[in-house]
Amino acid sequence: MLAALEDGWADPARLYAPARRARQLLDAARAATAEVLGVRPDELSFTPSGTAAAHAAVLGGLAGRRRAGGTLVHSAIEHSAVLHAAERHVAAGGSATGIPVDRAGSLDLDAWSAAVAGPGVALATLISASHEVGTVQPVAEAARACAAAGVPLYVDAAQSVGRIPVPAGWSILSASAHKWGGPPGVGLLVVRKGTRWESPYPADEREAGRTPGVGNLPAIVAAAAALRAVHAEAVAEAARLGPLVDRIRATVAATVPDVEVVGDPVDRLPHLVTFSCLYVDGEALLHALDRRGFAVSSGSSCTSSTLRPSHVLEAMGVLSHGNVRLSLHRESTEAEVDRFLAELPGIVAGLRAEAGVVGL
């Protein structure tokens, strides 16, 4: 890391001594990251962010297959980075087909399989696990349907890399370092050998031509080190956080009236839990929790800059107001979870009393 800061100014593509040392650091970071993902180093590029990787995955995957057709098949619960790239594709004359999910937030595999087998499908994209409700998606089955139809699959694995394994069968994968505890400003784009992918950017030789510009070497080295560390602890962390999330799911449902705990109770990320409280304003709930030292997220419309509710909660057909998303991390303790569970019922009851909705 210190070496990376020392030589991080040097351009790994040049030939002077600091540049060669920078090249070695970059190669080592790439090799370590590729090893965790189980891919070849030359299949992996470091991008300026997970968002940039997602954009390049979608647009590059579509561009590489334009002769096969202009249709993108995607789940209804993709990350907005993927959906925004899909919008760009549609605006440019392409088409996109959204595939529904069930009430638990799991992909409708029959609809998916029928859609990818349709005419003119260039690319299919599936998030590995929902970033909002934690439901792990049937990636292996979705990949089999794609393989049968001869359609490449792009998996947005930002939620899974460093935490849980990603099933094989995909052609393109993206991830984001800050999601696994690394620094912001580093994403991963992996394109398997034999995949027809074409850069959506003007030509640039960096990172196998997959992303333009000189990478942030110190951040890349830190990202690779963080990934190795979290990967080594992933099984133990999942075993620690999984039961804490189970406890949150069960206790919230038992102690808070009129609450909907959403997402699949079993096939889920180990660290994430989402629930919605009937008649409660999501923004008020977020601020009340914040005042007590709990930093949580929400899919409620009042907490978003667009004032639109989460498209994931919408696709699942679950209550969108009064929504709270808890994301546990390596420093989250059992004591903190217990304090949250002890304080939440009173907070919700207080907000309902203020709004005059008790007994409705």
Added chain:
Amino acid sequence: MNGPDDVVDCLGQRCPLPVIAAARRLPELPVGGVLRVLADDPAAAIDIPAWCRMRGQELVGTSTVDGSPAYDIRRAH
């Protein structure tokens, strides 16, 4: 089809207010009565059907009335 038995106007209100208004007004109707909720907050399109499911009430349908979304709920119990 006959019109609704009662209408509650929640245009311009943000969720959860339209859901709260529906929850307040529906018990004032007889069982079988239909309440129309006018609500243009996009979250209402998710939350009114979700409330009906949670409370065991029947969402008869959604329509557009004078350019705004309308949700018809039948009191089931």
